[in-house]
Amino acid sequence: MKNRFYFIIGAIIAVLCSSCKKDNYEAPAADFTGRIVYKGEAINVQYGQVNFELWQSGFGNYAALKVNVSQDGSYSAKLFDGNYKLVFSPNQGPFLWKKNATGKQDSIAVNISGSKAMDIEVMPYYMIRNASLTAASGKVNGSCKLEKIITDANAKDIESVSLYINKTQFVDGGNNIAVQQLTGATIADLNNLSMSVNIPAIVPAQNYVFARIGVKIAGVDDLIFTPVAKISF
Amino acid sequence: MKKYIYAFAAIACLSFAQSCKKDSEFLDKQPTSTLPIDAVWKDPNLVLTVVGDLYDRFPDFQRIESWWLFADFDEGFASASGDYFRHQNLEYGYDAWRYWDIGVYRLVNDLNLFIKRGQEATALKAEDRNRFLAEARFIRAGVYFEMVKRMGGVPLITVPLAYDYSGDPSYLQYPRAKESEVYDFVIAELEAIKTVLPDNATIQSRATKAAALAMESRAALYAGSIAKYSNAQLTLPGGEVGIPAAMANGYFTKALNAAKEIIDGGKYSLYKKNPNLSDNFAALFTDKGSNPEVIFAKDFKLKTNKVHGFTIDNQPRSSAEEAQGGRLNPSLNLVQSFEKLDNTYASFAAIDGSGNPVYYTNITDIFADRDARLAGTVILPGTQFKGKTVDIWAGYQLANGTIVTGDNFAQSKSNVLPGNPGSVQVVGGDGPVDGLEFSAQSGFYVRKYLDPATGSGQIGTRSEVWWIRYRYAEVLLNAAEAAFELGDAATAANYIKPVRDRAGLTTALSPANITFDRIVHERKVEFAFEGHQLWDMKRWRLADKVWNGNNMSAADFTNASNIGSATRTSTQVFGLWPYKYYNPGNANHLKYIFKVIKPSRVTAAHRFRIGNYYSSIGQDVLNGNPKIIRNPNQ
Numbered sequence: 001m002k003n004r005f006y007f008i009i010g011a012i013i014a015v016l017c018s019s020c021k022k023d024n025y026e027a028p029a030a031d032f033t034g035r036i037v038y039k040g041e042a043i044n045v046q047y048g049q050v051n052f053e054l055w056q057s058g059f060g061n062y063a064a065l066k067v068n069v070s071q072d073g074s075y076s077a078k079l080f081d082g083n084y085k086l087v088f089s090p091n092q093g094p095f096l097w098k099k100n101a102t103g104k105q106d107s108i109a110v111n112i113s114g115s116k117a118m119d120i121e122v123m124p125y126y127m128i129r130n131a132s133l134t135a136a137s138g139k140v141n142g143s144c145k146l147e148k149i150i151t152d153a154n155a156k157d158i159e160s161v162s163l164y165i166n167k168t169q170f171v172d173g174g175n176n177i178a179v180q181q182l183t184g185a186t187i188a189d190l191n192n193l194s195m196s197v198n199i200p201a202i203v204p205a206q207n208y209v210f211a212r213i214g215v216k217i218a219g220v221d222d223l224i225f226t227p228v229a230k231i232s233f
Numbered sequence: 234m235k236k237y238i239y240a241f242a243a244i245a246c247l248s249f250a251q252s253c254k255k256d257s258e259f260l261d262k263q264p265t266s267t268l269p270i271d272a273v274w275k276d277p278n279l280v281l282t283v284v285g286d287l288y289d290r291f292p293d294f295q296r297i298e299s300w301w302l303f304a305d306f307d308e309g310f311a312s313a314s315g316d317y318f319r320h321q322n323l324e325y326g327y328d329a330w331r332y333w334d335i336g337v338y339r340l341v342n343d344l345n346l347f348i349k350r351g352q353e354a355t356a357l358k359a360e361d362r363n364r365f366l367a368e369a370r371f372i373r374a375g376v377y378f379e380m381v382k383r384m385g386g387v388p389l390i391t392v393p394l395a396y397d398y399s400g401d402p403s404y405l406q407y408p409r410a411k412e413s414e415v416y417d418f419v420i421a422e423l424e425a426i427k428t429v430l431p432d433n434a435t436i437q438s439r440a441t442k443a444a445a446l447a448m449e450s451r452a453a454l455y456a457g458s459i460a461k462y463s464n465a466q467l468t469l470p471g472g473e474v475g476i477p478a479a480m481a482n483g484y485f486t487k488a489l490n491a492a493k494e495i496i497d498g499g500k501y502s503l504y505k506k507n508p509n510l511s512d513n514f515a516a517l518f519t520d521k522g523s524n525p526e527v528i529f530a531k532d533f534k535l536k537t538n539k540v541h542g543f544t545i546d547n548q549p550r551s552s553a554e555e556a557q558g559g560r561l562n563p564s565l566n567l568v569q570s571f572e573k574l575d576n577t578y579a580s581f582a583a584i585d586g587s588g589n590p591v592y593y594t595n596i597t598d599i600f601a602d603r604d605a606r607l608a609g610t611v612i613l614p615g616t617q618f619k620g621k622t623v624d625i626w627a628g629y630q631l632a633n634g635t636i637v638t639g640d641n642f643a644q645s646k647s648n649v650l651p652g653n654p655g656s657v658q659v660v661g662g663d664g665p666v667d668g669l670e671f672s673a674q675s676g677f678y679v680r681k682y683l684d685p686a687t688g689s690g691q692i693g694t695r696s697e698v699w700w701i702r703y704r705y706a707e708v709l710l711n712a713a714e715a716a717f718e719l720g721d722a723a724t725a726a727n728y729i730k731p732v733r734d735r736a737g738l739t740t741a742l743s744p745a746n747i748t749f750d751r752i753v754h755e756r757k758v759e760f761a762f763e764g765h766q767l768w769d770m771k772r773w774r775l776a777d778k779v780w781n782g783n784n785m786s787a788a789d790f791t792n793a794s795n796i797g798s799a800t801r802t803s804t805q806v807f808g809l810w811p812y813k814y815y816n817p818g819n820a821n822h823l824k825y826i827f828k829v830i831k832p833s834r835v836t837a838a839h840r841f842r843i844g845n846y847y848s849s850i851g852q853d854v855l856n857g858n859p860k861i862i863r864n865p866n867q
Contacts, residue, residue, distance in 0.1 A: 048323075061856045090865050091466060091843055103470055173783045174323050174838045219466055221777070221842045 031115040032067075033076040036093070038124050038149070042073035043095060044212070044225040046172040050093045052120070054084045054110070069093070071170070071228060084110045086120070094217055094224035095122040096154055124224060125150050125217045126158070131226040133163075133211045135199070135233035140165050140211050143194040144226065158184040159218040163195040165209045167202055169228050172214060177202065184218065199233065208232040274354035277361045283347065284365055287372050288439070290340050291531070292379040294330065295764035296700045297543040297682050300561045303762050306770075306780070307839060310562040310675045310806040310832055320806060320835040323782065324842065327849040330767070332383045334851065337376065338390070344373040346393040367426035371440035371448075374422040378452050381415040382768055385474035385847045385864060389418055408860035411472035413480060416456035420487060423449040434500040437527045438699070443495050444529035447703040450491035450711045455772045457484030457718060462774040466865060467846050473862055474847055485715045492712035496728075501525055501705040503735050510737045514609025518682050519698045526706065530699040540695035544684040549612060550642060550671045551662030552621035554690035559663065562675035563611045563761070564806040565829065570796055571607035571758050576740055578796035581809060583827040586792075592824040596626065596811050599827055605737040610761050612678035614661075614811050619685055624662035625673050625811065630826060632816040640666055650815055665810050667833050674832045675808030681762045706732050706759055714752050722747045732759060753799040771846055779803050782840030787829040804838035807831050 035042045036050075053064035054077070065084075067077045085107040088097040100106040110118070131144040142163040148155065160183050164176040173179075180197040187193065199209060211231050214223040263269065273279045295302040304311035304319045311319050351366045373391075380387045388407035396402065410418075423445040432442040460481035468475030476484075495501060504526040507513035517526060533539045548558040565581075573579055581599050582591050593599050596615035600607065612618050614625035628638025629650060637649045643662035648654050664672025688694035713728035722744035730741050732755070742751065756769055770776040778800040785805045795801050811825050847864040855861055 061852070063852050089844075173781070174840065176784055179783070219464055219843070221844070 028078045028080045030079045030081055030112045031076060032079050032110070032112055032118070033074070033115075034118040034120060035073045035075070036069055036095075036122050037073065037119045038095070038122060038127060040119075041127070042227075043093070043122060043124055044071060044073050044227055045069055045093060045222055046214075046225065047071045047170050047175075049172075050222050052086055052088045052092065054079070054086055055107070056082055056084050071225070079112050081113050082111075084112060086110050088122070091221055093122065094126075094215070094220055094222045095124040096150060097122065123150060125156050125220065126215055126224060128213060128215060128224060128226050131213055133213070133226070133229045133231055135209075135231045138233070139196045139198055140209065140231060140233075141194065141196040142211065142213050143192075144213055145191040145193060146215060148190065156220060157218045158187060158190070159216040160184055161187065161193055161195070162214050162216070162223075163197050163211065164214060165197055165199065165211045165231075167206065167209065169210045169230070171210050171212045171228055172223070172225070177209075270350060271354075274350060275356040277357060277365075280351075280357070280361075280365050284368055284439075287340075287344060287347065287369060288531075291372055291375055291702075292332065292337075293531070293700070293702065293764060294379075294767070295762075296531070297698070298541045298700070300543055300546055300679075303561055303679075304806075306766055307564055307803045307806050308567050308761055308766055309564055309679065310808070310835070311560065312562045312672060312674045313560045313670045316560070317834040320832070321837050322839070323837040324840045325780075325845050327842075327844050328851070329845065329848060330383050331848040331851065332380055333387060333848075333854060337380065340376060341373065341390060342393055344369050344376070345391060348373075349393055363429050364431070367429040368440045370422050370426050371430070371445055374419045374445075374452075375448060377415055378419045378448065381412060381419070382455060382771070383848050384850065385469075386410045386412040386415050386472070388861075389415060406858040406860050409471075409473040409862060412459070412474055413456065413472065413476045416452055416476070416484070419452045420449050420456075423452075423491075432498070432500070434525065435523070437524070437530050438532040440529070443498065443501060444703055446491045446495050447528050447708055447711075450488045450495075450708060450715075451703070453484045453488035453491060454711050454715055455768065457481050457488060457715070458772040459774075460484060461718065462772070464774060466843055467774075469862060469865055471862065474865055482719060485718045489712055489715035489719065492708045492715065492728075495528075495705070495708050496712060501528060501708070503705060503709075503731055505735060510605030510735065511608035514606050514736070515680050515683075515685075517609075517704075518701060519684055519686075521697075521699060526704045527699075527701050528703040528705060528708070530701045532699045533697040535694065535697045540697055542692075542695055543682055543698070544689040544696045545692060547679050547683060548690040549618050549621070549623045549663050549673075549678050551624045552619060554688070555692055557671070557692075558690065559671035559673060559678055561679045561762075562673055562806075562808070563677045563679055564675055565677075565790055565809045566803045566807060567757075567761055568607065568611055568677060568809070569790065569793070570754065571604040571610075572738065572754075572797075574602050574604070574737060574739075576738060576742065576746075580791055580793045580796070581827065583809065583829060584791055590814075590826040592814060592821040592826060594824055596825045599825075604758060605735075606758055608680075610679070610681045610758075612680045612683075614673075614676060618678075618680065618683065619687075623673075623678065625665060625676060625678075626661040626825070627665050627676075627810040627812050627828075628660050629815040630812045632819065636812070637815070638666075640669065642666070642669075642672065652817060665808065667830075674834070675806060676810045676830075677808070679762060701763070706735075707765075710752075710756055710759065713747075713755075717747055717749075717752060725752075729755060750797055750799045754797055770841075773799070774846070775799055776841040776846065777843055780839040780841035782838050784838050785831075787831065790829045804840070805831060805835050807835075 050069040051066045053066055055064055067075050069075045087105050087107040098106045127147045127149055129145050129147050133142045160181050162179050162181040164171045164179050166176045178197045178200050180195045209231055210228050212228050213226045216223050301311055301316050303309045347369045386409045389410040394405055427442045427445040430440050430442045460476040460478055463475050502525045504517040507516055533541055545557050546560045550559040569580055585591055600613050612623055628636055630636055637659050639660040643658055644660050645656045646659050647656040665674050665676050666672045684696035684698045689696040709728045709732050713725040717725035725747045726742055726744045781802055790807055808830050810828050810830050814821050814824050814826050816822050
């Protein structure tokens with residue numbers, strides 16, 4: 001009986017000691033943060049729609065780490081130290097990513113060693129300038145002008161320009177309570193766009209909405225947006 | 234004692250006899266559980282069992298055995314709690330509809346092996362052997378067609394592959410063929426085997442000449458429209474994805490010729506056995522006795538394990554044979570796209586021009602004068618299935634606008650109606666009750682493919698209704714579309730006419746009426762719940778316009794002016810609920826009013842991204858074969 005008792009104690013000690021061992025790996029510790037920018041100006045996109053890929057070689061089969069870009073164009077990822085390659089897949093984001101000599105998406109080498117902040121320079125098809133969003137007599141009025149950035153063979157037309165409003169700060173085509181859309185064909189002057197949308201009854205009542213203008217470029221999935229504005233009325 | 238000696242002698246003899254056998258004879262016994270290959274290729278019945286297995290693996294995406302997939306694209310609402318997520322996903326994943334994995338190429342390899350062994354076999358009669366070989370090539374063409382429409386160009390492998398354990402697998406690594414090359418392969422194969430296959434309209438579950446031509450016509454039509462409507466983003470430099478616009482007319486001509494060959498052959502016709510046009514359209518899918526319209530189907534048989542549960546899953550709940558059913562609710566988006574009999578489009582008149590409700594004496598009046606295919610595809614409120622009227626109404630609306638309703642099938646409440654203290658039923662036996670699974674949450678049940686036979690809704694019996702993959706009406710519409718794309722609207726009008734006549738739309742469309750939008754619309758209503766929608770939207774490059782991620786509202790369904798538009802947004806499922814108006818003394822007392830609703834389980838708007846036009850290729854495939862190029866936009 002005594003023997004068996006010692007044996008059990010021994011087993012318990014063995015289990016406890018083995019579980020004191022450190023885990024095999026440290027959690028990733030380096031913060032990789034920044035924004036996607038054009039000449040220092042952040043590109044605003046739809047939440048959860050735009051991501052870039054980080055590839056790291058040397059660990060078995062290749063697979064990408066996908067890093068999402070937030071509404072305001074910022075991103076952040078927790079990474080292990082190491083050498084990565086950063087690339088946007090074709091048709092991610094409302095911008096053109098540069099190509100390498102073989103016509104494929106070019107990648108940027110990123111060395112992570114401790115935390116790092118880096119703005120990623122991209123080439124948008126259009127930029128939204130002079131955006132103004134105001135509320136007046138039950139409506140949200142928006143105006144802006146569009147600057148065409150890419151004018152060479154890769155240039156694209158505007159498919160539509162929309163003013164979205166929503167109860168929460170997520171504002172886009174799938175998250176809105178009202179929208180006013182100008183189709184590309186009806187836009188005569190890119191320098192003078194104005195829209196207005198009626199604010200519907202909100203339940204439960206609130207005296208503010210969030211609004212943004214989004215521009216859909218023909219043949220491009222992701223819209224480019226103005227920053228989210230909180231508008232009280 | 235003698236008896237024992239005899240027994241002993243007998244045992245001794247038997248064992249000696251056994252031990253006298255040569256070792257090789259003893260060790261080389263054939264197994265009794267499997268047939269060796271060369272034994273199979275001696276008997277046509279044995280080969281048929283192998284072909285049967287290959288037919289069973291013929292690829293489909295949406296079909297009656299997977300009703301839930303019909304709810305993914307806003308044709309229907311999935312009225313089952315485990316499937317609500319289909320209406321809560323904003324996006325389709327890039328890997329959705331992927332059809333390129335170990336299983337697919339194993340099937341291709343099995344087909345290639347079958348063909349190789351068939352070519353080597355000598356014991357079969359030539360006509361039997363050639364038919365089996367042609368059938369295997371037909372199935373292989375179907376597999377490659379399914380791959381190319383989902384993935385773009387894929388490696389074209391037509392010989393069996395085996396690894397030689399040399400440590401170097403590079404001879405097994407094929408690059409992707411051009412998208413057009415895969416279509417060309419499919420078309421050429423079908424063209425080559427059509428004369429070998431029997432030209433017999435009564436063979437419907439095996440490959441025939443018409444089945445080959447029907448598949449050829451569809452494949453060529455897909456290739457043609459991809460060439461015509463392709464855009465620059467959806468191409469790869471090597472042509473793995475994208476077809477040059479210059480090739481469009483060649484494909485359309487092939488599609489037209491293949492369809493014409495079936496039509497001119499005269500062996501098939503539209504199903505017209507029942508004078509009631511709606512019942513006739515419904516029976517087209519369930520009548521397996523000398524059905525002249527069915528070209529190629531996946532067949533089922535009662536009292537075997539080849540039965541399916543589409544009817545159990547989707548029968549009207551109030552008259553169901555089990556406490557089951559009602560899972561697939563056609564959407565208002567689909568229902569309102571059926572034309573009026575004068576060839577015009579209209580929303581259902583739930584409210585009049587000034588916003589007041591319209592009162593209907595009978596619940597079915599609002600659906601009057603519509604394309605007969607509507608009631609053949611959808612069980613509308615007040616119509617019948619298996620001789621029983623469905624009980625779909627959402628409650629009472631009182632004079633002051635209050636709604637009196639319940640939260641379970643055919644719920645009764647007491648003292649809820651003014652001046653009526655008794656117990657009354659306040660909601661239909663089929664609902665609609667929002668969020669209650671199996672109730673008609675959109676206000677409709679599906680009728681197409683629902684089996685009217687007794688017992689088809691029982692778990693122990695199930696249904697033997699077949700799944701029609703190719704039918705004559707599609708051949709006609711393929712011909713019409715191909716002719717239209719080739720600039721011959723008059724021929725297109727001729728081919729489209731019989732299909733519309735059968736639907737009761739007797740005013741023929743003139744050649745000037747035939748537009749791209751008309752063709753899109755005709756296929757939408759004719760082929761609802763038949764698995765065409767996704768592929769049609771993809772090849773026309775309309776998918777990102779229709780499923781554009783924008784929210785919809787009830788206003789899009791009342792007095793809608795763009796119902797016939799090919800690019801009309803359809804991102805969220807809506808429904809139409811009937812209410813009884815309760816106002817004793819009023820002229821409209823107990824008449825029906827209708828409301829456009831959005832089921833509360835519909836929370837996201839579907840968004841089809843440009844990267845969805847071609848499903849992504851799995852990272853395991855890319856890692857395993859460096860010659861494979863990724864699809865664009867992913």
